Amino acid sequence: MKTFLYQTNEEITAVARLLQEGQVVAIPTETVYGLAANALDEQAVRKIFAAKNRPADNPLIVHIAKREELTSLVKEIPPMARALADAFWPGPLTMVLPRSAVVPDVVTAGGDTVAVRMPSHPVARAIIEACGLPLAAPSANRSGSPSPTTAAHVMADMEGIIPAVFDGGECQVGLESTVVSLVGDKPRLLRPGGITPEQLERVVGEMDIDPSITANVHLDKVSSPGMKYKHYAPKAQVTLLHGSCQSFVDFMNHHAEPDSVALCFDEEASLINKQVLRIGHEHDHDEIAHNLFALLREADKQNVTRIYAHCPSRQGVGLAVYNRLIRAAAFDERELEA
Ligand code: AMP
Numbered sequence: 285m286k287t288f289l290y291q292t293n294e295e296i297t298a299v300a301r302l303l304q305e306g307q308v309v310a311i312p313t314e315t316v317y318g319l320a321a322n323a324l325d326e327q328a329v330r331k332i333f334a335a336k337n338r339p340a341d342n343p344l345i346v347h348i349a350k351r352e353e354l355t356s357l358v359k360e361i362p363p364m365a366r367a368l369a370d371a372f373w374p375g376p377l378t379m380v381l382p383r384s385a386v387v388p389d390v391v392t393a394g395g396d397t398v399a400v401r402m403p404s405h406p407v408a409r410a411i412i413e414a415c416g417l418p419l420a421a422p423s424a425n426r427s428g429s430p431s432p433t434t435a436a437h438v439m440a441d442m443e444g445i446i447p448a449v450f451d452g453g454e455c456q457v458g459l460e461s462t463v464v465s466l467v468g469d470k471p472r473l474l475r476p477g478g479i480t481p482e483q484l485e486r487v488v489g490e491m492d493i494d495p496s497i498t499a500n501v502h503l504d505k506v507s508s509p510g511m512k513y514k515h516y517a518p519k520a521q522v523t524l525l526h527g528s529c530q531s532f533v534d535f536m537n538h539h540a541e542p543d544s545v546a547l548c549f550d551e552e553a554s555l556i557n558k559q560v561l562r563i564g565h566e567h568d569h570d571e572i573a574h575n576l577f578a579l580l581r582e583a584d585k586q587n588v589t590r591i592y593a594h595c596p597s598r599q600g601v602g603l604a605v606y607n608r609l610i611r612a613a614a615f616d617e618r619e620l621e622a
């Protein structure tokens with residue numbers, strides 16, 4: 285796989301040319317690395333599904349660099365979409381809107397809506413502008429594994445499968461975008477991410493929260509199909525634990541399986557007598573989000589078989605961390621006794 289590393293205009297142009305030719309390239313964004321292809325080219329988009337081994341009923345997010353580009357992708361732009369774009373674009377917010385005819389079925393999984401985002405990462409923006417195309421770009425991992433937050437993670441999953449990756453360093457947010465649907469009467473949160481429900485509600489008022497965010501919803505027709513799969517999972521078996529630091533430390537020291545590893549807050553690390561992966565300070569949800577996927581991949585590298593993860597509070601970005609962790613744990617979660 286070719287690696288673009290220097291972020292020069294020549295490299296941006298070279299990647300843009302690959303995309304114009306219908307190739308798939310991994311690019312950095314502020315959320316996670318994306319596996320990008322021309323969203324208007326059905327054959328190119330099919331290569332994304334093949335590279336990821338992604339089920340065809342899981343639609344893709346289309347990435348744009350300028351507000352005008354939204355107009356041709358959707359039937360209409362409701363006032364709430366304008367307000368959200370004013371508040372959060374460019375940034376980690378995806379909006380689901382009624383799609384126009386230019387968007388191929390393969391992008392929307394045959395549905396009549398399209399998900400659109402304007403990333404803030406300078407390299408992502410420069411590439412979209414240089415190729416002059418909207419880019420379909422799901423996370424650049426093999427389907428089911430933790431999303432990549434460095435170019436090395438992309439290489440681990442995609443070596444020999446895609447022609448190139450653009451190395452833009454570590455992704456700042458570290459979790460996928462917040463997805464909000466503006467199709468029904470009321471805005472609906474489909475996936476939590478770096479933009480929190482509280483931030484959204486300040487702009488759109490009260491929102492519906494899709495039940496699949498915090499529960500195991502295995503329906504055929506969930507509103508955000510990506511959420512129905514086991515997801516983000518390392519090879520190790522993960523159990524998610526809720527409770528105080530004291531109860532987590534006690535559990536790890538007295539009840540956890542001998543070779544298990546604690547995915548714990550920095551404050552707990554020195555108190556635990558087993559191997560630890562430090563996820564960040566207990567109340568720093570941005571730091572925890574930034575570290576989560578990299579640590580799940582680190583556990584795989586170390587051939588860890590059992591992880592006990594201490595869940596942060598579900599406030600703010602913590603909701604997005606919880607949403608990823610329960611899927612990484614295949615919904616194995618427990619309350620610790622106080
Ligand atoms: P990924 O790009 O891998 O982070 O996943 C994209 C997420 O956006 C998945 O959860 C999809 O189900 C969701 N998504 C994409 N398009 C739509 C759409 N038209 N309606 C609802 N959810 C969507």
Ligand code: MG
Nearest residue numbers: 422423431460
């Ligand atoms: Mg993904």
